Amino acid sequence: MKKTLFVLTLLSCATSLAFGQLSSAEKKNGWKSLFNGKNFDGWNQKNGKAKYEIRNGEIVGITTANTPNSFMCTNENYGDFILELDLKVDDRMNSGIQFRSLSTDDYMKGRVHGYQMEIDPSDRAWAGGIYDEARRGWLCMPEDRPEAQNAFKHNDWNTYRIEAIGNTIRTWVNGVPISHLIDDLTPSGFIALQVHGIYGEMKEGMEIHWRNIKIKTENLTPSPYDDCPVVNLLDNDLSAQEKAQGFELLFNGKDFTGWRGVNQDGMAEKHWIVTDNNEIQVQASDGSETGNDIVTKAQYSAFELKFDFKLTEGANSGVKYFVDESYNRSGKSGIGLEYQVLDDERHPDAKMGVVGNRTLASLYDLIPSIKLDKRFQKKIGEWNHGRLVVYPDNTVQHWLNGFKVVEYTRKSNIFKALVARSKYKKFEGFGEADAGPILLQDHGNNVFFKSLKIRTLN
The missing domain is CATH 2.60.120.560 (Exo-inulinase; domain 1)
Incomplete structure (x- = not known):
């Protein structure tokens, strides 16, 4: 009887954690869950009509014909933060994670725009690059950097990390630094999960899965400096990492x-x-x-x-x-x-x-x-x-x-x-x-x- 109760307890804990619950260590370290694993409380969909479902404690985005880019957006805006999540995407599908993003009536009739961390399983291999959605286009690409272009795992789970602290924005894929951007155009905005409109080799019914979506907004400590190239869009400015380099x-x-x-x-x-x-x-x-x-x-x-x-x-x-x-x-x-x-x-x-x-x-x-x-x-x-x-x-x-x-x-x-x-x-x-x-x-x-x-x- 005790053994049965012990197994049930383990299953209960595993289910709880799978549904977006954080461990006690994560909570102590200041992490908060952005997704409860059960419904879209705290989120809203903007622009396109792609399908978003919840399965097994995961958000699943599904490509849909005849609709533009779709975004599942947080209701809350975030300025300085560290975001981590896991994702798995069908090959040849394009997606991204919006952050510090906006949707206003006076800009392209509510078109979602702002920074995006790229999800790119194509041969181009720009996963983790930073794209400025509906605004300036590409800002950081891991061009000619094999260690960055090989960080993404195809048909498997990948851990994405974004650090947005002040004017410094950095990204990692599976622990590998991909992008380092210095920019001050948008200091705050919502976070969103993108399902791209169908183009190229994409087909209807392709899927991307997101899970373990967590964020820190207080007592933020930047990761140590590294050799990732810096794209600094501030005029005549030297960032801390550039100085270190x-x-x-x-x-x-x-x-x-x-x-x-x-x-x-x-x-x-x-x-x-x-x-x-x-x-x-x-x-x-x-x-x-x-x-x-x-x-x-x-x-x-x-x-x-x-x-x-x-x-x-x-x-x-x-x-x-x-x-x-x-x-x-x-x-x-x-x-x-x-x-x-x-x-x-x-x-x-x-x-x-x-x-x-x-x-x-x-x-x-x-x-x-x-x-x-x-x-x-x-x-x-x-x-x-x-x-x-x-x-x-x-x-x-x-x-x-x-x-x-x-x-x-x-x-x-x-x-x-x-x-x-x-x-x-x-x-x-x-x-x-x-x-x-x-x-x-x-x-x-x-x-x-x-x-x-x-x-x-x-």
Whole structure:
């Protein structure tokens, strides 16, 4: 009889926990359950008409034909929090977890919008990335990071974690850090479970299961810093993790401290200003004088450089590295490897060179950039995010808006052959210096830069 009672007690406890009840240790640690395992008390559905059911203490979302994205939303809004839950999704189905999200009559007639942690079992493998639903689109993708792209388990349960503390938003899939975003657009909003409208390989009746949905809102302790790349959307700002990773600002948002004109001791006197918005602006000239390039006073060998830039219509500029000021260009125009900054549609330089090697983000006049996904090519007047990485083994990468678009090996035989067929062939040892400054180019057009950050790589 005692044995029977003991078994019944264990079954009762297991059932209780399965229905969204927290353990005593979790409660003591400040966790609260967002789902009681029995009904949708505390939740409401917005936008689409996808089916949501409760089975075995789980929320089940089911794809439904002829309906847009659907969201099962918390009634309560949350600002700073740590959220954890388990989920399992059919392959080829798309979904996500909304947080700090909104639905207001004055925005797209109540369309749910805000941050989303991606649930992506496709070959793209962006699970855990951060998408800005119905607003800015993709903010963080685990592109070219195998440890992050392999964290998601197909046809199995996955543990998702979101830390939203102040302006810092971080995500994990099964304990692997995926995204690290610094942003201040939306400080608070509801949490929602998305069932995406049917598209692509999706079919009606596909399912996603959520369980063990719990949240902490008080006495929050951020996870330790790690090597996850940071996407920082605050202007000229260094986050704590960026500092821990060794980044420093190349532009302080106020003046040109740390910069000088090419072949000059002081700053270039023409065309360069800091705007009221704390941005570097190279001003358009009448064409009578260009080439007032500026360079960092410091020199760099192996490094990672991040920078934001904005083009005006028909503009041309560039970010150069391993600049050698001994090459004679009559004073103020620097020669070095160049990350091209260009309006491809309207500037004639894009049609020159060979196979597009003078287009945006290319290694100018040497290697064309591969820009495959049109969604990540910004319109003129919008900010682009550039990233330039030079590894100690001389592997070099150009990145544009989260995608690697160029990769080559500096000083290699292939590199030397490319130089020999380029406009740089007359400059002996071009691009092969062990160190050099970073350069911003004055090409006579109106271009803006901000959030320039660099770290050395060992």
